[in-house]
Amino acid sequence: MYGKYLFMLCLWPFIAEAHIKLFNVAEYGAITDGKEDNSVSDACNWNGSATVLIPEGTYMLKSVIFKGPCNGSVTFQIKGTLDGQGSATRQKCKNNANCEILFTTMDFDFITNGHVQNLHSIDSKGGHFIVFGCENMTFTDLTLKSPENNHNTDGIKISQTNGINITGVKIGTGDDCVAMISGTKNVRISNVVCGPGHGISVGSLGKNDGETDVEDIVVKNCTFVGTSNGLRIKTWAAPLKKNLKASKFVYEDIVMNNVQNPVVIDQQYCPLHQCDLKVCASSYNVACRNIRGSSKSDIAVIFNCSKDKPCQNITMDNINLWGYSDNGKGRLLLRNYCFEVNGASYGKQSPPSCTPHRATPLSA
Numbered sequence: 166m167y168g169k170y171l172f173m174l175c176l177w178p179f180i181a182e183a184h185i186k187l188f189n190v191a192e193y194g195a196i197t198d199g200k201e202d203n204s205v206s207d208a209c210n211w212n213g214s215a216t217v218l219i220p221e222g223t224y225m226l227k228s229v230i231f232k233g234p235c236n237g238s239v240t241f242q243i244k245g246t247l248d249g250q251g252s253a254t255r256q257k258c259k260n261n262a263n264c265e266i267l268f269t270t271m272d273f274d275f276i277t278n279g280h281v282q283n284l285h286s287i288d289s290k291g292g293h294f295i296v297f298g299c300e301n302m303t304f305t306d307l308t309l310k311s312p313e314n315n316h317n318t319d320g321i322k323i324s325q326t327n328g329i330n331i332t333g334v335k336i337g338t339g340d341d342c343v344a345m346i347s348g349t350k351n352v353r354i355s356n357v358v359c360g361p362g363h364g365i366s367v368g369s370l371g372k373n374d375g376e377t378d379v380e381d382i383v384v385k386n387c388t389f390v391g392t393s394n395g396l397r398i399k400t401w402a403a404p405l406k407k408n409l410k411a412s413k414f415v416y417e418d419i420v421m422n423n424v425q426n427p428v429v430i431d432q433q434y435c436p437l438h439q440c441d442l443k444v445c446a447s448s449y450n451v452a453c454r455n456i457r458g459s460s461k462s463d464i465a466v467i468f469n470c471s472k473d474k475p476c477q478n479i480t481m482d483n484i485n486l487w488g489y490s491d492n493g494k495g496r497l498l499l500r501n502y503c504f505e506v507n508g509a510s511y512g513k514q515s516p517p518s519c520t521p522h523r524a525t526p527l528s529a
């Protein structure tokens with residue numbers, strides 16, 4: 166299958182008296198014409214639990230919209246792999262400026278209490294999953310894969326959303342594994358393996374007017390393999406909204422394997438170098454605990470904050486990052502880059518932390 170899916174469903178909590186009914190798209194005629202399929206609207210009207218079954222087969226999809234609100238809860242069961250065919254499209258689009266390659270494989274818009282599980286998505290055109298305007302969703306047991314050199318293929322991109330759990334997900338892609346942008350709150354990410362890709366990122370934040378804060382993010386037990394960044398918070402040097410904030414982050418039990426920039430807070434993002442460095446977004450209350458592994462560059466941690474809004478309450482607890490010598494056998498000592506960062510460090514610090522060391526360990 167390929168194409169853009171736009172899910173606009175309200176998945177209501179379980180209706181006590183469940184009337185379970187199966188809607189098989191194959192029995193309705195395949196969803197090939199890019200229009201809303203009747204199986205879906207019938208399922209959406211069903212007063213109970215409806216399952217839309219997409220059986221094994223090859224479906225060539227254009228943009229399909231599944232739209233709510235629905236009367237009961239709806240399950241989509243897809244027997245197969247979502248193939249965005251992004252590489253072929255990019256090849257075709259090489260010499261055609263009007264070519265549209267930015268379709269994402271699935272958009273989840275305005276969904277409440279949804280679960281996405283056991284899916285494989287490969288070779289997306291312009292990103293695998295987008296989550297927008299949702300509340301309380303879980304993403305579990307997924308594999309998302311795109312070639313490393315296909316840019317703009319984020320794994321899961323989240324905005325204006327409150328309450329997301331992502332666990333047991335393998336992402337290898339040409340952009341961020343998980344991107345959290347404007348208005349993302351209460352996200353728990355665990356047991357994710359990321360690589361190749363650009364890491365688990367916040368931002369960039371501040372480019373557009375009307376952007377809102379990102380806060381309460383926990384990333385736990387994740388592994389990065391050969392990514393350009395590991396954990397990153399990136400805000401524009403001169404955000405359009407002056408008091409924009411990125412705060413309350415916990416990064417815990419993280420393994421870095423040959424990562425270019427393992428930990429980054431960049432408050433001075435300004436690719437065109439035309440920013441006013443006097444007004445920055447603020448980044449604060451960030452805890453990094455038990456982070457170990459190897460860096461590809463000779464800098465382990467970058468805290469590039471600002472005179473205007475120094476990074477506040479950044480705690481580093483038990484950090485052990487190293488490089489490899491040219492022959493790959495010896496371990497190299499790295500350094501950290503710090504500009505205007507306040508906070509404390511605890512436990513082992515290799516390389517030496519730029520926040521002052523304290524004897525009392527952090528309580529978990």
Ligand SMILES: *[C@@H]1O[C@H](CO)[C@@H](O)[C@H](O)[C@H]1NC(C)=O
Nearest residue numbers: 209210211212213235236237
């Ligand atoms: C679904 O809800 C609509 C509007 O509330 C109602 O008209 C329709 O009968 C409902 N469908 C079922 C199967 O109950």
Ligand SMILES: *[C@@H]1O[C@H](CO)[C@@H](O)[C@H](O)[C@H]1NC(C)=O
Nearest residue numbers: 180182184211212213236237
């Ligand atoms: C759904 O169906 C049940 C059982 O037939 C009925 O009691 C209930 O009123 C229906 N709800 C709606 C919204 O149609």
Ligand SMILES: *[C@@H]1O[C@H](CO)[C@@H](O)[C@H](O)[C@H]1NC(C)=O
Nearest residue numbers: 178277278300301302327328
């Ligand atoms: C989302 O989850 C939170 C915390 O469990 C809960 O308080 C809230 O009511 C949920 N929201 C919806 C719309 O179910």
Ligand SMILES: *[C@@H]1O[C@H](CO)[C@@H](O)[C@H](O)[C@H]1NC(C)=O
Nearest residue numbers: 300301302303328329330353
């Ligand atoms: C996510 O996980 C946390 C901690 O396990 C839990 O409290 C929260 O309710 C979960 N949220 C969702 C949307 O499942």
Ligand SMILES: *[C@@H]1O[C@H](CO)[C@@H](O)[C@H](O)[C@H]1NC(C)=O
Nearest residue numbers: 333334355356357358386387
């Ligand atoms: C940590 O993540 C790895 C990789 O996903 C998984 O195999 C392992 O069970 C996880 N450990 C815990 C304690 O959840």
Ligand SMILES: *[C@@H]1O[C@H](CO)[C@@H](O)[C@H](O)[C@H]1NC(C)=O
Nearest residue numbers: 402431433434435467469502
């Ligand atoms: C920090 O930010 C300044 C200003 O944008 C930039 O010139 C410098 O290269 C950055 N340093 C690092 C290590 O990212």
Ligand SMILES: *[C@@H]1O[C@H](CO)[C@@H](O)[C@H](O)[C@H]1NC(C)=O
Nearest residue numbers: 413414415450451452478480
């Ligand atoms: C510092 O940040 C931690 C979380 O990283 C938070 O628990 C603590 O309350 C913060 N301290 C202050 C003074 O805000």
